Amino acid sequence: MTAAPGTDSSSLLGLASVAPAVPSEVATRSALASTPGLLAATPGLLAATPGLLAATLSSTPPSALSTEAVPPAIIAAMRRAIELSQNGPAWGINPQVGCVLLSPDGETLAEGWHRGAGTPHAEVDALTNLAAMTLPPATDASASTCTDAAPAASTTPTPAAARGAIAVVTLEPCNHVGRTGPCSQALIAAGIAEVYFAVSDPGASSGGGADTLAAAGVRVHSGVLADEVEQSIHSWLTATRTGRPFVTVKWASSLDGRAAAADGTSQWVTGSDARADVHARRSRSDAILVGTGTLAIDDPSLTARTPEGTLLPHQPVAVVIGERGIHPGAAVLDHPEPALEFRTHDLPAVLDDLFARGFRSAFVEGGPTLASALLAAGLVDELVVYVAPLLLGGPRTALTDLGITSMVDARQLDFVSVDLLGPDLRLVARPRRRATDVTTTTSRAVTDDHTDASSRAATGRGLGLGEAAAATSPLTLVTPKETPDVHRNH
Numbered sequence: 001m002t003a004a005p006g007t008d009s010s011s012l013l014g015l016a017s018v019a020p021a022v023p024s025e026v027a028t029r030s031a032l033a034s035t036p037g038l039l040a041a042t043p044g045l046l047a048a049t050p051g052l053l054a055a056t057l058s059s060t061p062p063s064a065l066s067t068e069a070v071p072p073a074i075i076a077a078m079r080r081a082i083e084l085s086q087n088g089p090a091w092g093i094n095p096q097v098g099c100v101l102l103s104p105d106g107e108t109l110a111e112g113w114h115r116g117a118g119t120p121h122a123e124v125d126a127l128t129n130l131a132a133m134t135l136p137p138a139t140d141a142s143a144s145t146c147t148d149a150a151p152a153a154s155t156t157p158t159p160a161a162a163r164g165a166i167a168v169v170t171l172e173p174c175n176h177v178g179r180t181g182p183c184s185q186a187l188i189a190a191g192i193a194e195v196y197f198a199v200s201d202p203g204a205s206s207g208g209g210a211d212t213l214a215a216a217g218v219r220v221h222s223g224v225l226a227d228e229v230e231q232s233i234h235s236w237l238t239a240t241r242t243g244r245p246f247v248t249v250k251w252a253s254s255l256d257g258r259a260a261a262a263d264g265t266s267q268w269v270t271g272s273d274a275r276a277d278v279h280a281r282r283s284r285s286d287a288i289l290v291g292t293g294t295l296a297i298d299d300p301s302l303t304a305r306t307p308e309g310t311l312l313p314h315q316p317v318a319v320v321i322g323e324r325g326i327h328p329g330a331a332v333l334d335h336p337e338p339a340l341e342f343r344t345h346d347l348p349a350v351l352d353d354l355f356a357r358g359f360r361s362a363f364v365e366g367g368p369t370l371a372s373a374l375l376a377a378g379l380v381d382e383l384v385v386y387v388a389p390l391l392l393g394g395p396r397t398a399l400t401d402l403g404i405t406s407m408v409d410a411r412q413l414d415f416v417s418v419d420l421l422g423p424d425l426r427l428v429a430r431p432r433r434r435a436t437d438v439t440t441t442t443s444r445a446v447t448d449d450h451t452d453a454s455s456r457a458a459t460g461r462g463l464g465l466g467e468a469a470a471a472t473s474p475l476t477l478v479t480p481k482e483t484p485d486v487h488r489n490h
């Protein structure tokens with residue numbers, strides 16, 4: 001059973017009588033997103049009473065989509081979309097996104113997910129998969145709008161089965177009109193009648209797809225399992241909202257809070273399970289940051305490796321911060337990715353620069369001076385602390401001065417998780433949000449490896465990297481000649 005966007009079609013989902021959304025209805029989606037946990041609470045009741053559901057929906061405008069109004073098939077599809085999203089890379093400039101296409105009666109038609117910058121977005125991937133299943137081979141179903149390689153809507157896959165279908169997608173469909181075509185247009189062109197998504201896209205240029213869809217007569221709902229999606233792409237959402245990479249500070253300490261023995265040796269404080277966990281986290285990060293003190297004393301490799309020493313498929317870029325820079329012969333010079341050095345103590349500027357290069361996650365591996373400076377500056381989003389059951393005593397505490405002199409100024413955190421890894425504890429904590437905290441949404445957030453030329457200029461910060469280089473090619477290798485303060489090595 002099919003229907004054009006905005007027209008009625010009877011269905012098991014009871015969606016037939018829902019009026020087409022209007023833009024003003026979509027504009028209220030944030031209210032719904034604030035109570036996402038409720039959305040998933042009572043699907044069983046709804047499954048048992050489809051007639052009641054249809055009645056509820058017909059009398060409830062989409063803007064007031066309530067707990068009861070989310071059909072179980074949509075919840076199930078969103079759970080599947082979240083699973084699919086996790087097939088994509090956890091690092092890089094783009095988020096993990098998954099999409100499930102449903103027929104009007106709730107049957108799964110096709111699935112898709114995003115495989116990283118330069119590849120089709122999840123919605124287009126799902127449409128392409130649907131086309132591949134339903135169109136004759138002569139039709140080029142492999143092209144898509146949302147890739148760097150395939151511009152414009154002329155290559156949008158428009159399988160007939162998509163007409164009147166429902167798209168369930170973890171992130172608001174993008175609204176880009178740039179190097180990549182917008183997913184919102186691809187969905188409209190394919191004849192999708194209804195879209196459910198979890199979380200709004202905070203990107204200034206990529207967000208707004210919901211309004212575009214609604215204006216075209218597509219029924220649009222947001223906030224479905226929003227808590228789950230917020231958690232699964234927390235790092236990317238935070239980076240996009242704040243305009244700097246998501247910063248995780250990690251350290252390994254003794255039970256008495258020492259990161260090294262008095263002579264500076266620290267290998268190893270923690271055991272093999274904890275270190276394997278560190279390497280898995282390295283491989284999900286865009287960059288590993290260390291200060292020149294750690295470089296000088298530990299001479300770390302900063303690669304992501306298996307316990308046997310094999311390199312993991314994704315390697316974060318090693319970033320060394322400090323006036324001393326990288327000494328000749330340092331192990332990071334043998335890293336498979338060219339290392340970056342920032343001969344500065346200006347940490348916001350470093351993070352700005354990394355963001356402009358397309359880095360969305362920074363994993364800080366010390367040492368105590370760099371970690372403390374980042375914390376004191378309020379630039380840390382998460383702590384991952386491994387505590388080993390051993391005592392070291394002495395002066396080498398895991399953190400140094402945070403500028404806190406009295407308990408009233410203590411940094412309050414919340415534990416996110418506490419786990420035993422072999423003999424060691426892993427504690428994950430995040431800053432406690434205060435009522436006065438304001439989430440900053442910058443106007444420079446971008447997705448799909450676009451770099452907004454205004455981003456660095458907007459902050460007024462820089463480390464001597466030419467604006468043009470940063471604006472046009474976030475991952476361009478910058479030679480020392482071009483940048484006295486910032487450069488990649490080898």
Ligand SMILES: NC(=O)C1=CN([C@@H]2O[C@H](COP(=O)(O)OP(=O)(O)OC[C@H]3O[C@@H](n4cnc5c(N)ncnc54)[C@H](OP(=O)(O)O)[C@@H]3O)[C@@H](O)[C@H]2O)C=CC1
Binds near residue numbers: 295297370
């Ligand atoms: N157990 C663990 O998890 C870890 C332990 N360690 C241990 O820590 C020790 C090294 O500690 P530490 O010297 O603190 O190492 P850091 O890596 O923190 O390096 C400190 C240096 O970073 C530079 N720096 C960059 N930005 C700033 C800033 N904003 N403010 C101040 N300094 C900045 C300065 O160098 P410059 O003079 O060049 O400007 C400073 O001297 C070693 O014994 C090592 O084994 C290290 C990492 C992890």
Ligand SMILES: Nc1c(N[C@@H]2O[C@H](COP(=O)(O)O)[C@@H](O)[C@H]2O)[nH]c(=O)[nH]c1=O
Binds near residue numbers: 270
């Ligand atoms: N000592 C210590 C850690 N130290 C961190 O690991 C770095 C060494 O990385 P690599 O040379 O790539 O193996 C070192 O410089 C420091 O940042 N990490 C831990 O998980 N547990 C430990 O006990």
